[in-house]
Each structure stands twice: as C-alpha cells, then as structure tokens.
Amino acid sequence: MAAPDDVAELAATREATSAALRAVERLPEDRRRVVVLRFVNEMSTSEIAAILGRSEGAVRVLLHRALRSVADDLRRRVN
C-alpha cells in the first residue's frame, strides 16, 4: 500500500497534468496544433511549418504564444 505522502504526491502530479491538458485544450486551434506537433510528434519548426503551410517564424510565434497561454492558464488555476 502506498504511503500517504506518495498518494498525495501522485494526486498532485495527476492534477497538474490534468490542468496542463485542459490548458492545451483551451488553446485556439492553430496554437494547439503546433503544441501537439511539437511535443507529441516531436517535429521541428520547419517540419511543422511545412505541414501547416505557415512560415517558420509564424510557427515559432504560435508556439511561444501557446506556451504563454498555458503558463497564464496554469497560473490562474494556482491563484
């Protein structure tokens, strides 16, 4: 049987993971696509740009804004 500390830590980890997923789900579609292609499919910026028909600069900005949105979302959740 897991120790109470382990259970609490596991619960906290799952909650944080769930919050991150919800934050990704709330992203506008173009940002969400970039996030999933980057982190799940491990694609490079140039590959994502080719797939989405955007410039590499646009993909970089989309990724940056997506991460900013996720960070803001997670911060609001904590507060």
Add this chain to the structure above:
Amino acid sequence: MPGRGRFARGHGDREAERTERYVDELMAASDRGASDAPVSADADPAVLGAARRLQTDLTRVHPSFRFEEALAGRLAAAALRLRAGLPVEVEADAPSRELAEPASLMAFPAAAALSLPIAARGTAARGGPWRAILPPAAFRRIPEVAAHPSRPLIVGGVGVASAAISIGAVYVAWRHSRPTSGRMGRAVRAAHDRSAGSGRNRRSGATHGIFGVLS
C-alpha cells in the same frame, strides 16, 4: 507608430526564437535521459515552465501516444504468439478500450491548399474536428515532407478505431526506421524489434504510407 510596431514585432520574434531554442534543448535533454531540465536565463521563466510541463506531461498522457502504446503492445503480443507457433488473433474488429472512442476523419490542414482528396471521413468526434487520413501522394507534394517520404502524423485524437490497425502497423514500421530517439519512437522500435527480430536500421517496404490523425 511604425517604429514601435517594428520594434514590437522584432522583440516578439526574438522571444519566440528563445522559446524555440529552449524547447529544442528540453527535448534533446529528454532524449539523452538527462535528469535536469536545461536552464535559460534570457527567456520568460513562466513560458519555460509551461514548456517543461507539456514536455513531461503531454507526451505521456496524450491520446495519440496511448494509441501508439496500445498498438505497439498489440504487435508485440502478436509476435510472441507467432514465435510460440500459435495463431495470431489480431482483434481488428474488436477495438480495444483505447481505440473504442469515436473518431472523426477529415481534411488535413494542408489538404485544401494542395487540392488533395480526403481518403476517409467518419463521424464527428467529441474530441475535436481535426483528424485526417490522407493518401501518401498528398504529402509527397510538400518538399519538406518529401524528404521524409514515409513520415506519418499522429496529432491528438483517440485513435481511428479498428479500421486503422493496418495503417497503424504501417505507422509502427515507419516509426521504427525514424532516426530520432524520442520516447514514442523508442517504444515503437522496441515493439518492432520484438516482433520482427530486426536491427534498428532495417526498413520496411510498407513504410511509404502516410498516416495523418489530427484532433
């Protein structure tokens, strides 16, 4: 003010480039198995924190990853049965729990611009509107993708139900040949090695399919 606009755009681009560099370092550290996340002094800590969170959590729990894990596990089980001389009972018509949720198939983002046919459409899914399976020829028209002619895409979603198992096998075969060493690739390569008894560089003739799933 034009000058201010130019400055703002340039500043945003530099921030985005710093973020991109950090994500690259983060994923490289993960591939190396490094225990510590890379440090970047010149980027926004909140953005970097979000990148770390997504790098660790999104990959592990994202439905497309679970789909791939389930597929790899199924192939490994089939390989064991083959080695034991038992008939392989691929449950192609009995979707597993991971594959049982409804999936929708629709245009890949680049498809409209390229006037490409859509291979299949399905019912609307609760998970979102962007999933697709496109014929391989579709992606060969994109120069950057043509450099990786067998590269499939799985982006989100919960899998494409049982009908996609054969396509999934193509995906696994392709993934086996992919040179990167991410967690997804490693998992699939491990399953492939168990099932085919092959080396890392063995390429399958079946790897020219393109599998695009977007959600």
